Structures are given as structure tokens and as C-alpha cells.
Amino acid sequence: MSLLSANGLTKIYDHHTAVNDVSFQFGAGKCIALIGPNGAGKTTTLRMLSGLIKPTSGTIHYAAKKKNADIRGLIGYLPQHPVFFKWMSGKEFLMYAGRLAHLSKEEAHKRSEQLLDRVGLSDAANKKIGKYSGGMKQRLGIAQALIHQPKLLMLDEPVSSLDPIGRREILTLLEELKQEITVLFSTHILSDADEVSDELLLLHEGSIVESGSMSDLREKYQTAKIELGFEGDLIPYREKINSLDSVTNVCLDRSVLHVTVHDIDTARDAILAAASTERWPITSFSVSRTSLEDMFMKAVNN
Numbered sequence: 001m002s003l004l005s006a007n008g009l010t011k012i013y014d015h016h017t018a019v020n021d022v023s024f025q026f027g028a029g030k031c032i033a034l035i036g037p038n039g040a041g042k043t044t045t046l047r048m049l050s051g052l053i054k055p056t057s058g059t060i061h062y063a064a065k066k067k068n069a070d071i072r073g074l075i076g077y078l079p080q081h082p083v084f085f086k087w088m089s090g091k092e093f094l095m096y097a098g099r100l101a102h103l104s105k106e107e108a109h110k111r112s113e114q115l116l117d118r119v120g121l122s123d124a125a126n127k128k129i130g131k132y133s134g135g136m137k138q139r140l141g142i143a144q145a146l147i148h149q150p151k152l153l154m155l156d157e158p159v160s161s162l163d164p165i166g167r168r169e170i171l172t173l174l175e176e177l178k179q180e181i182t183v184l185f186s187t188h189i190l191s192d193a194d195e196v197s198d199e200l201l202l203l204h205e206g207s208i209v210e211s212g213s214m215s216d217l218r219e220k221y222q223t224a225k226i227e228l229g230f231e232g233d234l235i236p237y238r239e240k241i242n243s244l245d246s247v248t249n250v251c252l253d254r255s256v257l258h259v260t261v262h263d264i265d266t267a268r269d270a271i272l273a274a275a276s277t278e279r280w281p282i283t284s285f286s287v288s289r290t291s292l293e294d295m296f297m298k299a300v301n302n
Helices: 042-049 090-100 105-118 134-146 164-177 190-196 214-221 235-242 264-278 292-301
Strands: 002-013 016-027 031-035 057-062 075-078 152-156 182-187 199-204 207-213 224-230 247-253 256-261 282-288
Touching (some): 002 042, 016 042, 016 057, 016 182, 016 199, 016 207, 031 042, 031 190, 042 152, 075 134, 090 105, 105 134, 134 164, 164 190, 182 190, 190 292, 199 214, 199 292, 207 214, 214 292, 224 264, 235 247, 235 256, 235 264, 264 282
Parallel strands (some): 031 199, 075 152, 152 182
Antiparallel strands (some): 224 282, 247 256
């Protein structure tokens, strides 16, 4: 059974369609990445799912929701730019969030201590939030989203504004949390989605252009590719490689030739034979799998 189902979601602002007829569903126990470039409609979609804004049209159904019940008990939500009371300590803020979620004082205290430990902030529990780093604030924000033990955790661009250390902290935390709770997060950083998600929703110009599990999408869009590094000017070698029958396309990016091929074995043999005969100054040679960026670009172009 699906935990959440969205059907025909559309949101129009002043004649601008931010989200256009979006439909998807996913079950419990998944980590789902809503990916796409800035302006694709990711935040608008999450805000509709969380009940912060109403869709212009379409429906949202939570399987665990009782008739006429408030969905806030089912979801935990962290916006892209969370706001904290800097004069509060981390523990005080979680206690405050717990009371707002209708937990008793004792329950809020217990959950706050549990979550501070869970997100690695026990040592900073009594430290003022104004002294927290960006990564610490994001972890605190995730803790407040979990304070009432929701069924679904929704995070809007949780790592986009963090430095490499803070980003790594949050990705590691998401990897752990997805073992315990369903996670839906948005990102425009494709490598992050590739690293921690089980399923993808690819959003482009307000519409879902592709969706499914990582394994299914890789199989669908799999392309054989060879990457070569050279000393000196790469242009002559690009032209020679592009003339081979087994090669589909060659592009140059950061002093590396990316060679898309029909058949990896045939292309590899042909390239290496030419390199040996003509003594090409190759510095690197590797066969790569289709990246999430490759899949996204193919889905958009289709």
C-alpha cells in the first residue's frame, strides 16, 4: 500500500504554472529524492504535500490519515531556510517544538534528549543555537521535524547551503534515518540523490519527466561510456575517435574526452589499437557507468 499518493497536482501563481499535473506515489520504508534544477517546482510540490499551500487542482492522499484528521501528525517538515530562535539552546528549541506538537512536558523532554543524541548534538544540547554551525542547525531542524514521531520526513534542499563538512554530516544522517522512517527530500545536487535515495522523481519545468527506482532507471538509460585523459591538445584525438564506427558521440569536458559508444568491447579495442599504433599520449582510460546527470538530461531531452 502507498504511504502517499498525489494525483494531478497543479499549482498556478498569477498565470505562471509552477507545478503542472504531477502524479506519483510511494510506499513506506523508502528514501525518495525529488530532483531537478532550481525553479523546477520542487519546493512548491513539498509545500503542497505538507499542507502549507493548497494546490490549484489535484489531490493528495495519505494512507495512514483518518477521515478529517490533521496531516501534521503524520509528517515532519524542514523548509529550505529554517528559522530558529538564536537565544534558545538546542534542547530548549526541541522542547518548544515538542509542546507545539501537543506532547506532554515529560514526553517532550524525553524525545528531545533522544533526538539530540540521534542527530549527534548531545554535547551541544545546552549551547545557544546562535553559536551552532550550519550543519548543526540542519541536524537540529531534522530533530524538530522528528519530535512527534511522524510517518514521513520531508526535507527541502537539506544540504544546498552547507559547506562540505556540514553536507557530509547531513547525508550520513539521512543514510541512517532511511532505515527507520520514510524520507522525501528535494535537491538540485544530483550526486546527493544518487548517494542516498532508493527512488527518484525527476522534475523539470513543473512536470515529472521520469520516476522509479535507481536500478530501474539505470537499466533504462544505461549508456556505455569511455573516458580518456591526454597530454596536450585533445582536439585531434577527439576527431579521430569520433570517426570510429563504434562511437556514438565524443565530448570534451575539463581535459577529458567522454566517449559514448554502441558496444563497449568493440570501441575499447578500436581506441586502444589506434592509441598503440599512433602512440597517443593517454594519461587515463576508464569505463564509466551512466551518471544520474546523464539520466536526467536524457529524460529531459526525451
